Amino acid sequence: MARQTLVVRTVAELRQAVKRFREVQETVALVPTMGALHDGHITLVRQARQRASRVVTTIFVNPTQFAPTEDLAKYPRTEAADLARLRDVGCDLLYAPDVSQIYPQGFATTVSLAGPAQAGLEDRFRPSHFAGVATVVTKLFCQSGADIALFGEKDYQQLCVVTQMARDLDLPITVVGVPTVREADGLAMSSRNRYLTPQQRAQAPLLHRTLRQVADDVIKGADIETALASGRGAIAAGGFELDYLEARQAVSLAPVTSLAEGPVRLLVAARLGATRLIDNIGVEAARR
Ligand SMILES: Nc1ncnc2c1ncn2[C@@H]1O[C@H](COP(=O)(O)OP(=O)(O)OP(=O)(O)O)[C@@H](O)[C@H]1O
Ligand SMILES: CC(C)(CO)[C@@H](O)C(=O)[O-]
Numbered sequence: 001m002a003r004q005t006l007v008v009r010t011v012a013e014l015r016q017a018v019k020r021f022r023e024v025q026e027t028v029a030l031v032p033t034m035g036a037l038h039d040g041h042i043t044l045v046r047q048a049r050q051r052a053s054r055v056v057t058t059i060f061v062n063p064t065q066f067a068p069t070e071d072l073a074k075y076p077r078t079e080a081a082d083l084a085r086l087r088d089v090g091c092d093l094l095y096a097p098d099v100s101q102i103y104p105q106g107f108a109t110t111v112s113l114a115g116p117a118q119a120g121l122e123d124r125f126r127p128s129h130f131a132g133v134a135t136v137v138t139k140l141f142c143q144s145g146a147d148i149a150l151f152g153e154k155d156y157q158q159l160c161v162v163t164q165m166a167r168d169l170d171l172p173i174t175v176v177g178v179p180t181v182r183e184a185d186g187l188a189m190s191s192r193n194r195y196l197t198p199q200q201r202a203q204a205p206l207l208h209r210t211l212r213q214v215a216d217d218v219i220k221g222a223d224i225e226t227a228l229a230s231g232r233g234a235i236a237a238g239g240f241e242l243d244y245l246e247a248r249q250a251v252s253l254a255p256v257t258s259l260a261e262g263p264v265r266l267l268v269a270a271r272l273g274a275t276r277l278i279d280n281i282g283v284e285a286a287r288r
C-alpha cells in the first residue's frame with residue numbers, strides 16, 4: 001500500500017515531523033534534490049527506503065549554486081508531478097522550503113572546502129558552484145537531523161565534496177552514493193535532459209559511449225592520455241562543445257596517469273547548444 005507523503009515547507013514543521021519519527025525510534029534518510037524528478041531520483045528514494053525506516057525528500061532549487069549566467073530562472077519546477085511520484089514510491093515526507101527557510105534575512109555564512117571541490121573539473125567551469133552546494137547541503141543536514149543522506153554518482157564530484165565535507169565537519173550523518181541510472185541508450189538521466197531538442201537527444205548518448213570506449217582502451221593497455229585524446233576527438237566530432245574529459249583518482253579526484261594509481265574515474269562535461277551534460281564511469285567497473 002502506498003504511504004502517505006506529508007508535505008512541509010518550514011524548518012519548524014520539518015523538525016516536528018522528524019521528531020515524531022524519532023519518538024518511535026525510526027531511522028531517517030534524506031534525499032536532497034532540486035525537483036523535476038525522474039527515475040534517477042526515484043531510485044535514490046527506493047534505496048533510502050531500504051536503508052532507513054523513514055524517507056525525507058527535499059526539493060529546493062538552490063540559487064547559490066547557480067552562476068548568474070546559468071539556468072536558475074528556467075530550471076524546471078514540477079512540484080505536483082513530483083509529489084505524485086513521491087507518493088507512489090512511498091516517500092514519507094517532502095520538504096519543499098521557500099528560500100527564506102534556507103537563507104533567512106541576514107544570512108552570511110558560506111561553507112567552502114578544498115580537496116575534491118577544488119580539483120578542477122566542474123569547479124573550473126562553475127567556480128562558485130560547490131560553495132553553494134556545500135552550504136545548502138549543510139543546512140539540509142542540520143535542519144532534518146537525518147541519519148543518512150543519499151546522493152547520485154551522476155554528480156560524482158558533488159558526491160566526493162559532500163562525503164569529504166561530512167567527514168571534515170564531523171556531521172552526524174552517513175553519506176551514501178548511488179550508481180547512475182541511465183536511459184536504455186546509456187544517457188545518464190538528468191532533469192536537464194528535457195532541454196534537449198530531438199536531434200540533440202539523439203546525439204547525447206555519445207557521451208556515455210565515449211566514456212566506455214576510453215575505459216575499454218585503458219583496460220586493454222592504452223596509455224590514459226592517448227585514450228582520453230581520442231575520446232575528446234570523438235565528442236567534438238559528435239557535435240558537442242567539450243568542457244572536459246579527464247581521468248581522476250576515484251576518491252581524491254587527483255589527476256592520474258595510470259591504472260596503478262587507481263581506482264580511476266573518467267569524468268566528462270560537454271554542451272549541446274545551451275544544454276550542459278555531465279557523466280562519469282569507473283574504469284574498473286567498465287571491465288564487468
Ligand atoms: N541519473 C541519475 N542517477 C542517479 N542519481 C541521480 C541521477 N540524476 C540525478 N541524480 C541525483 O539526484 C540528486 C538530485 O539531483 P538533481 O535534482 O540536481 O537532479 P539532476 O537530474 O542531476 O538535475 P540536473 O539536470 O540539474 O543536474 C543528486 O544526488 C543527483 O546526483
Ligand atoms: C545536492 C543538491 C540538492 C543541492 O542543492 C543539488 O546540487 C542536486 O540536486 O544535486
Ligand code: BAL
Nearest residue numbers: 034065066129155158
Ligand atoms: N545536479 C547538480 C545540481 C546542479 O547542476 O546545479
